[in-house]
Amino acid sequence: MMTDAYAIGIDLGGTQVRAGLVDWSGKLIARESMLTDRMGGPQAVVEQIGLLVDKIIVTKPECMIAGIGVSAPGPLDAVTGHILEIATLKGWENTPIVEMLEARLGQNVAIENDGLAAALGEWRYGAGKGLTHFVYVTVSTGIGGGVVADGRLLRGRRGMACHVGHMSIDPNGPRCGCGNPGCWEAIASGTALARRAQVAMMGDPASTLHSGPQPIDAGAIFAAARHGDGTALKLVNEEARWLGIGLVNLLHRYSPEKIVLGGGLSQGLDLMRAGIEAEIAAHAMVPFRTVSVVSAGLGGDSGIIGAASLFQFSDRI
Numbered sequence: 001m002m003t004d005a006y007a008i009g010i011d012l013g014g015t016q017v018r019a020g021l022v023d024w025s026g027k028l029i030a031r032e033s034m035l036t037d038r039m040g041g042p043q044a045v046v047e048q049i050g051l052l053v054d055k056i057i058v059t060k061p062e063c064m065i066a067g068i069g070v071s072a073p074g075p076l077d078a079v080t081g082h083i084l085e086i087a088t089l090k091g092w093e094n095t096p097i098v099e100m101l102e103a104r105l106g107q108n109v110a111i112e113n114d115g116l117a118a119a120l121g122e123w124r125y126g127a128g129k130g131l132t133h134f135v136y137v138t139v140s141t142g143i144g145g146g147v148v149a150d151g152r153l154l155r156g157r158r159g160m161a162c163h164v165g166h167m168s169i170d171p172n173g174p175r176c177g178c179g180n181p182g183c184w185e186a187i188a189s190g191t192a193l194a195r196r197a198q199v200a201m202m203g204d205p206a207s208t209l210h211s212g213p214q215p216i217d218a219g220a221i222f223a224a225a226r227h228g229d230g231t232a233l234k235l236v237n238e239e240a241r242w243l244g245i246g247l248v249n250l251l252h253r254y255s256p257e258k259i260v261l262g263g264g265l266s267q268g269l270d271l272m273r274a275g276i277e278a279e280i281a282a283h284a285m286v287p288f289r290t291v292s293v294v295s296a297g298l299g300g301d302s303g304i305i306g307a308a309s310l311f312q313f314s315d316r317i
């Protein structure tokens with residue numbers, strides 16, 4: 001029965017592999033994690049996922065597992081179950097990850113691009129619940145996302161839609177990990193913000209950013225801004241502007257009811273909201289200007305819960 005369906009979600013990231021047991025209502029009832037074996041290649045990571053799943057199953061032997069959904073960085077082919085490449089990890093080209101995991105785990109496995117998995121989680125259980133059209137954007141080390149339009153998740157050919165971080169924003173901008181100049185990710189990700197902060201700090205020896213962690217990260221910039229540090233506030237305003245420029249593109253393209261912001265940088269949405277809204281007010285066409293930007297409802301768990309939900313709905317939409 002549907003209400004008995006527990007599923008496990010895996011969030012494979014460049015830093016951590018996380019696993020969670022999710023109940024039929026989308027609640028995470030057990031979790032395990034470890035640092036990603038970045039050098040070991042797919043076989044080592046498959047074994048890591050295997051260990052995490054074993055641990056969860058041992059603690060909850062009474063739960064019937066419907067399947068294991070994996071959220072992973074792309075591009076990946078969700079139809080054939082192959083990871084095509086992972087920019088942050090070596091040796092993953094054309095990896096038949098679903099086949100490898102099914103052999104290790106003896107369970108049904110499905111894979112989804114991390115932006116789409118998180119969008120699915122937010123749509124089914126988070127800030128996008130009940131909406132027919134919404135855009136999810138995650139801003140952390142990179143920028144990813146997913147779009148629900150007309151009541152369904154846009155997957156595109158091979159499940160590769162919505163690599164929104166690679167929208168071209170400035171052809172003269174910094175080079176992106178994908179090789180192109182001026183992608184949104186290269187300008188507005190947490191990595192790009194941190195890089196701008198390093199430069200800005202050189203021009204402001206009095207900034208409290210110097211007393212924070214080195215290398216500086218987005219969290220430290222938000223903390224300094226909350227304490228009124230002028231350089232940090234300037235960086236935050238600039239970040240809000242770049243995020244706003246990308247979001248205006250997405251508003252025009254998809255006409256969502258809401259934009260849901262996830263990832264580490266959504267922790268600073270309160271600081272950036274005015275700047276983002278100013279950008280939308282200045283550049284979105286009038287009928288698009290009333291769309292609100294809200295934080296992810298599931299925090300850092302959107303991907304795990306969304307991946308698990310691949311097995312909790314009878315239709316793989």
Ligand SMILES: [Zn+2]
Nearest residue numbers: 166176178183
């Ligand atoms: Zn790019």
